[in-house]
Amino acid sequence: MITKGRKVEQVRTGLLLIGHGSRAEEAAKVLAEVAASLRRHFRKCVVEASFLEINQPDVPAGIDRLVAQGAGRILFVPYSPYLDGQVGRDLPEHIAAARTRHPGIEIRIAPHFGYDARLVDVCADRIHRGLRDGRWL
Numbered sequence: 001m002i003t004k005g006r007k008v009e010q011v012r013t014g015l016l017l018i019g020h021g022s023r024a025e026e027a028a029k030v031l032a033e034v035a036a037s038l039r040r041h042f043r044k045c046v047v048e049a050s051f052l053e054i055n056q057p058d059v060p061a062g063i064d065r066l067v068a069q070g071a072g073r074i075l076f077v078p079y080s081p082y083l084d085g086q087v088g089r090d091l092p093e094h095i096a097a098a099r100t101r102h103p104g105i106e107i108r109i110a111p112h113f114g115y116d117a118r119l120v121d122v123c124a125d126r127i128h129r130g131l132r133d134g135r136w137l
Contacts, residue, residue: 013045014071016062019079020086021051028055031079038077046071052086059094063102073106074098081113 015038019031028051035049046069050062057065066074076095078087095107113119131137 011072012070014066014074015042015045015047015077016066016074017049017077017079018059019051021054023054052090063098067102067105076109078112083112087112
């Protein structure tokens with residue numbers, strides 16, 4: 001909370017959904033759909049999607065978009081099942097660069113997906129669909 005005179009101003013939180021990036025058009029569409037859903041879940045936050053490579057906006061542009069919308073703190077949300085080299089190495093580098101470009105902005109990284117039984121349930125659902133579609137069940 002920031003106090004200006006008698007008015008109390010809340011710091012806006014930005015959520016930066018970060019995908020790997022792909023030449024497949026579907027990848028960017030999926031990330032955009034996830035971002036739209038997150039906007040509905042986190043109405044008090046500003047949400048943007050970005051990519052580590054290939055697609056736009058890239059991570060620095062995503063950060064800039066959040067700051068332009070008034071975000072005073074940003075949570076990186078890696079849309080990744082594991083902490084690979086790019087996620088584990090590149091995100092801290094993006095944070096350091098962002099702190100130089102936008103002094104005073106607090107930035108943290110949310111945990112990557114890792115093992116989560118809910119993701120296993122989604123995988124099992126897709127397996128059942130594939131087995132049914134192939135009439136293998």
